[in-house]
Amino acid sequence: MDDDGSCEAGLKIGGDRHPRPLNETAAARWRDELAALAAERELNGLAGLLRSDHPDAARLAAVLDLSSYLNGIAFKNPEWVEALIGSSAADLIAATITELNRMPAPGTSDAALMAALRQAKRKVALLVALSDVFGAIRPVETTRILSDFAEAAVSAALRFCLLDLNASGKIALPDPDNPETGSGLFVLGMGKLGARELNYSSDIDLIVLFDETRPLTPDPMDAPEILSRLVRRLTRILAERTGDGYVARTDLRLRPDPGAMPLAISVAMALTYYEGSGRDWERAAMIKARPVAGDKAAAERFLEEISPFVWRRYLDFSAVAAIQDMKQRIDHHRGFDRVGLEGHNVKLGRGGIREIEFFAQAQQLIAGGRAPQLRQRRTDDALQALADGGWIDPATGAELTEDYWLLRQVEHAIQMIADEQSHTLPEEVEKLGAVARLAGFADEAALGAALLPCLKRVDGRYGRLFSEGRGERREAADTERLKRLSQSPDDAEAIAAIEDLGYQRGADIARVVHGWTLGRYRATRTATARARLAQIMPMLLAAFGKAHDPDAALTAFDRFLAGLPSGIQFFSLIASNPKMLELLADIITAAPALRETIAARPHVFDALLDPAFLDEVPDRDLLAERLSLSMGQARDYEDALSRLRIFASEQRFLVGARMLSGVIEADEAGAAFSNIADVVLEATLAAVAAEFQRIHGQVPGARIALLGMGRLGSRELTAGSDIDLILFYDHDEGVEASDGDRPLAPSTYFARLTQRLIAAMTAPMREGILYDVDFRLRPSGNKGPLATHIEAFRRYQERDAWTWERMALTRSRPVAGAPEFVALVTRTVGSILAARHVESAITKDVASMRQRISASKPPRGALDLKLRPGGLIDLEFLAQWALLTGRASPDLYGVATETVLAAGDWPCGVDGAALARAVNAFTRVIQLVRLGPEDVREVAALPAGLERAIRRSLRLAAEADLEVWLAAETATVRAAFVAVLGEAPEVGPRPATP
Missing domain, CATH: 3.30.460.10 (Beta Polymerase, domain 2)
Structure with a gap:
């Protein structure tokens, strides 16, 4: 401090924000009173700063006016503000958390530990809030610091409880000097604590588990009761309000079956529950689960064992519906039916934090089993992984991440005012103004200008992912008519709607579709499956209506549906990805090999x-x-x-x-x-x-x-x-x-x-x-x-x-x-x-072998391009002959027939390039035909979709005769085969099996 009483150093916080108070007069009074208190306690640096014209004095005074909670801490412990003149906020926070990691000291009592933890909580709360409001740290850093503090506090309280029980002989710690290590008891941080995303006044969600194979108690049967008493004591140390306040409100309701299970649950019991009775919301909760205290090695083993419950092997589109239902229940219960400013809940309301979390978690649950990189605890990390993997557009990921942190900034400001676990913007203009200023805005109008577009963007993104249920889309008239098929197969308007889509036998199709709703197939036996099917029925009918023969396509889908072992996942998948229907229609109608694969393993x-x-x-x-x-x-x-x-x-x-x-x-x-x-x-x-x-x-x-x-x-x-x-x-x-x-x-x-x-x-x-x-x-x-x-x-x-x-x-x-x-x-x-052999002998052997194949395995139709004279066997035998006679380099063994044919030194003017083109074309046909029905051997029997794919692959015009083209190509190959290897008996195509 200078001789004239000014203070050039200011507070070592930094930041570029200068919040304005709501009431300048009140702010000036708080400033003077804190200066007087600092002087009285001989905190000369703080007293000098507050009496100077340093910008930090005005910033601090504004905070004292805007937040009653921070005001109370500053006046109770002004020395913490004084410390900021000599040390940075970051260093002071780190030192406080480090001190927690050393607790408890030997001989510490319950009361002493509780007081120390609460004092540390208030100190960190003040330092973090000032850093946040001044703009020195961003919400991403705020949430990490708050989470680190909470983790250290839980760990300190757990060590105290373990040591006390060990001293009384009720448990036996493997290593009392490191009570958590090897104890088999561990605490999982759930929700925002697990993700290191705690908000300013968060509850902390905990699950306490113990490894029953490494019992702490002399009698393993006593473990649930003794360790549950430990959990009660742990939560009291953290959550009980004393004259010093509280450390963190704790919530144990995310543990398995909280109404019936003890507070400390064995790993075996938890795994049995999750594997047999776990619900989708519990899967979603486990995404963020993280060891925060206790035996972290045991915790990691548990999380590894539970991984198959959380991360399914398959894409899990039923998770979308489950998360959507969860959000709808929240909306219905709390009346969140609009986007607004005054009185809007920035966590649970429309366009709020929870919708961004659900947006990410739904897609993590869908695809995290297939894509391990999506298994991120933090919401921003999950959005980044979704964007990096192509599951969402990068612009969407960036936009939602930015909106997420804006909402978190506002949420923190709401809670800083009075340390209340609230997420609701005040309805009174003055209080709304306080939130705006703490969040870094000039006033409530500036807050609204930033927040309302954010809420609408999030609402839109969430609504497009969960594309139904908000009542914003009106169904088209034909869709409404088609939905009547669930009630009756004889509805004239529904039949007319079917025929409008291109079906020829509307009444027959109506009866088929109505039959799906009766639960006769395994895939439609449950009410949930039928509800999902009813949702996609108009889309299905429209997609198959675009097929070459809609009636046959729909009938093929009916056969597919009859063989489907279960329907909920499949129908949910289609509902979430309607663009897949066109490809599904092609598969159902043209590629039974693929269709059967889907039916057996959807x-x-x-x-x-x-x-x-x-x-x-x-x-x-x-x-x-x-x-x-x-x-x-x-x-x-x-x-x-x-x-x-x-x-x-x-x-x-x-x-x-x-x-x-x-x-x-x-x-x-x-x-x-x-x-x-x-x-x-x-x-x-x-x-x-x-x-x-x-x-x-x-x-x-x-x-x-x-x-x-x-x-x-x-x-x-x-x-x-x-x-x-x-x-x-x-x-x-x-x-x-x-x-x-x-x-x-x-x-x-x-x-x-x-x-x-x-x-x-x-x-x-x-x-x-x-x-x-x-x-x-x-x-x-x-x-x-x-x-x-x-x-x-x-x-x-x-x-x-x-x-x-x-x-x-x-x-x-x-x-x-x-x-x-x-x-x-x-x-x-x-x-x-x-090793070289006589060419004439090789020629004789190859030709003889081809003759035997022709006699024993005649072709079964024009599309049997493997056995047909001039087909693949002729081409393969030519390539093998070239390799064995030295007319193609032995280095080419084990490579594609096309490559060998193109590189061969052919006699009799045979064109190797033409042979290579032929094998390429025949390969295209065979590859596609193998996707079709097994009994299709003639061009006329090809499903329309498959014939279109073959023509497209061969680049044949629509009017070209595929059978004539095949005959010409095989004749050319056959002539080359005879020119090289000699005459062989011609065996024509065997008539196709009916």
């Missing part, structure tokens, strides 16, 4: 809603990363196999849906299906080997590798392809048995390991099978050992292999195994194929 449709669906075709590395995330959460071997099936089914479905919708070209599908198989086989082999080793140990020096053959080997898989494999192994010389509890001889070990691998892929589980697999391409076929020693394979190929076996090897590549052994297998196969 959640595979989830993948279409991933923002990446239209933006990417995942490569092998990205698929491996996503599968690894899922496998990392597997609880056991069975769960791992289940996860593999879900992943493979979903990813195969995605490739098919992308083909059908035109996102990818059909000739790209082979590589995409093969990438899926690669990563799934690698993960399956690892899981099987680990489980097998657990029982039988390892064979010293054991190395294994899987060789993919056929379409997998050449990366040309289709939607329904089997996969052909050979399992190779090697081990140290002289080894007699594995080293496990149940040792096996090496040959038996690897044979049984292969059997276990086959079972892992082919065993029917709830999620279906993984792949049909075939090991018959191993040496000696079914007569040979199931697993193949690499040296035995080499000898067989060099001495005894047939030409057809070397042909098969040209379409092979390692897909899984130890890297160094995979390299050895690659070199071995390469050296076998590099």
